[in-house]
Amino acid sequence: MQTPLGRALNAGEKEFREIADYAPVMVWRSGDDRLCDWFNKPWLDFTGRGMEQEVGFGWAEGVHPADFDRCLAVYTEAFDARESFSMEYRLRRHDGEYRWLLDNGAPYFRDGQFAGFFGSCIDITAFKLAESAHQLLVNELNHRVKNTLAVVQSLARQSFRDIAASPAGEAFDSRLQALSKAHDLLTVRAWRDADLRDVAEQALRPLAGPARVGLQGPSLIIAPKTAVSLAMALHELGTNAVKYGALSNDDGRVELRWQIDGTAPSRRLRMLWQESGGPAVTPPQHSGFGMRMLERGLAAELSGLVRLHFEPKGLRCEIDTLLSHTAPTD
């Protein structure tokens, strides 16, 4: 009597095809000439066509016209490179409805020789619909948030008419806008997280290009709350530099560097904001809102340390935080 392992090793092509026919996935196979030479039962049940119609490139007749070129290009490129691929496309079901499939293909070999490709597909239409409904919801939420911020702006303007057109009024508007833009960034990734580099780019690039503001550091995925706090902090540092610091003259410069030190679970994010070439710095008499937001608000938010040094050659700000506090959370 054969052991299960022996039986498995001896199982012929016929038995594998039986298994394939009962698996809840659609399976196809192509030969070394790119032409498909076999489809399992779930595939044929899905398309409602016979094996003789699907073989060769017959299967491609069911691919949605909008996906056709891309689908064939991915398949052909992967085939010629003998590399596995993963792609999404729409395929016509037997009832005429196009459904989204996720198709994973990989080359297979016989006696060391390339023999063709195997692929398996699952119907991801429900997932796609849920995903787009989710994105729609997030976009709608972002729209509502921004409208609400504009309402707050209006209320502030009506309530404090005498300062609305003053520098304080403009500073208030620009803070609201920084908050709003941080929300944009989070919307892109459906409020899951954001990349620190994108946060820095978005907060500082409108102020100055790479010639005046250098950004240097690795990509780092951070949680939404952290992203908003950092965006607001960088906005304060940036506008301060424009008004009084290194960006207030023609040749000053800001360097923002960040690095990750140590290993999990005690990885730390260290950021350094260094201004140079601006007017000589004198420590302020009292700390304004921007400074308090940095030293107290941001420090609390990051459970870290934020230090401002008013050095004569330029303002320096050090941010040091445990990275576990900045990791994405659900």
Next chain:
Amino acid sequence: MTQAPGPRVLIAEDEALIGMLLEDMLTSLGAQPLAPATTLAQALQLLDGAGFDVAILDLNLHGEASYPVAERLRERGIPFAFASGYGREALKADFADVPLLQKPYRLSALQALIGQLAANTAH
């Protein structure tokens, strides 16, 4: 310095408080805002009343897109901008070249926009 009166601005904005904000900001910039239209129908009606040089249209008026107004403005060669809490990617492709005013507003951005629109009015 005496200034020529600023452009007359048609506003379409469904949120009353935001409309007031825009009116206020425009007034402080020397422009002459009309009382905001809060629905698509109202905005279309204002078009026929003439009496404005440029327009700022909220993209979404109580769930209706303001494109019909935009199309009429374009036909008549009147410069306009959209205002929105949505990003630029929300704009219909035929209007991709229209300036977009981001909410919440900044006085400096609004000033630049009004200058740009006024410069494009027919002389």
